[in-house]
Amino acid sequence: MTTDWNALYARRLEWMTTSAIREILKVAQAPDVISMAGGWPEADLFPVEQLREVGDYAMAHLTREALQYGLTEGLGALRQTLADYVTEGGTPANIDNIAITSGSQQALDLMGRLFVDEGDAVLVESPTFLGALQSFKAYGARFVPVPLDDDGVRIDALEAALRAERPKFMYILPNFQNPTGVTLSLERRRRLVELAASHGVPILEDDPYGQLRFEGEPLPSLLSLDAALYPENAAAGAYLRGNVVHLGTFSKTLAPGLRVAWAVAPPEIARQFAMAKQGSDLHTNALGQAMANEFMCRGWLPAQVERIRRTYLERRNAMVEAMEEMFPPEVSFTRPQGGLFLWITLPEGMDAVALLPEAAKRKVAFVPGAPFYVDGKGQNTLRVTFASMGPDLIREGIRRMAEVIRDAMA
Numbered sequence: 001m002t003t004d005w006n007a008l009y010a011r012r013l014e015w016m017t018t019s020a021i022r023e024i025l026k027v028a029q030a031p032d033v034i035s036m037a038g039g040w041p042e043a044d045l046f047p048v049e050q051l052r053e054v055g056d057y058a059m060a061h062l063t064r065e066a067l068q069y070g071l072t073e074g075l076g077a078l079r080q081t082l083a084d085y086v087t088e089g090g091t092p093a094n095i096d097n098i099a100i101t102s103g104s105q106q107a108l109d110l111m112g113r114l115f116v117d118e119g120d121a122v123l124v125e126s127p128t129f130l131g132a133l134q135s136f137k138a139y140g141a142r143f144v145p146v147p148l149d150d151d152g153v154r155i156d157a158l159e160a161a162l163r164a165e166r167p168k169f170m171y172i173l174p175n176f177q178n179p180t181g182v183t184l185s186l187e188r189r190r191r192l193v194e195l196a197a198s199h200g201v202p203i204l205e206d207d208p209y210g211q212l213r214f215e216g217e218p219l220p221s222l223l224s225l226d227a228a229l230y231p232e233n234a235a236a237g238a239y240l241r242g243n244v245v246h247l248g249t250f251s252k253t254l255a256p257g258l259r260v261a262w263a264v265a266p267p268e269i270a271r272q273f274a275m276a277k278q279g280s281d282l283h284t285n286a287l288g289q290a291m292a293n294e295f296m297c298r299g300w301l302p303a304q305v306e307r308i309r310r311t312y313l314e315r316r317n318a319m320v321e322a323m324e325e326m327f328p329p330e331v332s333f334t335r336p337q338g339g340l341f342l343w344i345t346l347p348e349g350m351d352a353v354a355l356l357p358e359a360a361k362r363k364v365a366f367v368p369g370a371p372f373y374v375d376g377k378g379q380n381t382l383r384v385t386f387a388s389m390g391p392d393l394i395r396e397g398i399r400r401m402a403e404v405i406r407d408a409m410a
């Protein structure tokens with residue numbers, strides 16, 4: 001007798017989905033396709049030499065920290081470095097506020113594990129990051145979508161949703177949102193932390209792209225605005241009271257292969273993160289943590305981030321210019337001030353999925369927008385990245401996309 005595997009699966013498997021994007025990426029990775037589909041940082045910008053240097057240093061001088069089993073909470077030195085970094089960013093933080101995770105993706109999973117029972121509501125921006133939907137859904141989350149506009153999540157709709165539902169938390173991407181590239185305005189940030197406080201519904205602030213601002217003034221994090229509501233935080237030099245769990249990552253500034261990220265949270269939540277993580281991977285890759293810490297301690301991060309910003313700005317400009325020149329006027333798109341993504345809206349009634357075969361023929365790839373929505377909307381939207389190719393290829397890719405769109409419109 002052989003095992004009937006199908007009869008054995010846990011119920012939660014029904015809630016799990018594979019990412020629609022990963023399926024499209026398989027096609028997009030064919031040679032000579034100009035792929036704007038992925039969400040990968042430019043590999044040429046990985047600080048390879050510097051990572052080699054800090055890797056060598058860790059192997060030579062930090063063998064116990066870098067190669068031995070470590071604490072689930074994370075490497076003490078890195079947590080301290082990050083606590084200082086968060087404090088410099090305007091939120092009083094100490095080591096007890098920091099939980100290191102294997103990428104921010106793991107933190108999303110841990111939030112689901114800690115807070116979501118089957119049928120629980122989670123408020124999400126619409127559209128939102130697919131990886132978060134996958135994580136929360138695996139625990140049986142029911143999504144409450146709130147629409148976005150050019151200033152980020154719409155506060156009027158969010159307030160109405162909070163009156164109608166009692167979500168476990170609100171999942172918010174304040175900077176250069178994935179997928180749309182839009183940024184939450186300062187006014188809305190203020191309103192959002194007030195609403196979190198008055199409704200007693202916490203915010204999960206996912207911010208992988210905040211450092212990658214290449215234009216305009218940086219805006220305060222939801223974490224810092226929230227921390228300021230409670231003066232005892234400043235007095236204690238730690239984020240003791242508050243309504244935000246903030247996620248940061250080295251994936252977009254150093255390299256995603258390191259799998260090192262961090263959560264900033266009130267101490268009891270940071271401890272629960274560690275508890276929930278223990279059963280999953282014991283601790284985050286210690287060598288990667290030691291390398292990230294050494295990289296920061298040597299003061300190399302600002303110059304690295306500056307290099308990325310310059311490159312992405314040039315590429316964003318190339319993409320926007322090409323779209324302005326070549327796209328039909330009925331097609332609109334966002335003009336992100338940072339991050340990796342730009343969002344395209346086709347005329348009402350068009351379906352981005354239907355464009356895929358023609359796009360494949362012309363050897364250009366993008367991601368249709370509908371999977372980023374939880375309510376079946378967004379058929380006429382799509383996401384592209386400007387991060388992973390130079391201006392000339394971007395121009396050629398947009399030329400091909402313009403042809404595909406014009407053909408479909410005709």
Ligand SMILES: Cc1ncc(COP(=O)(O)O)c(C=O)c1O
Pocket residue numbers: 039102103104105106129131173178206208249250251256260261
């Ligand atoms: C919004 C958002 N959150 C989280 C992640 C996951 O990042 P990490 O590599 O830190 O797991 C990504 C990756 O693309 C992302 O876009």
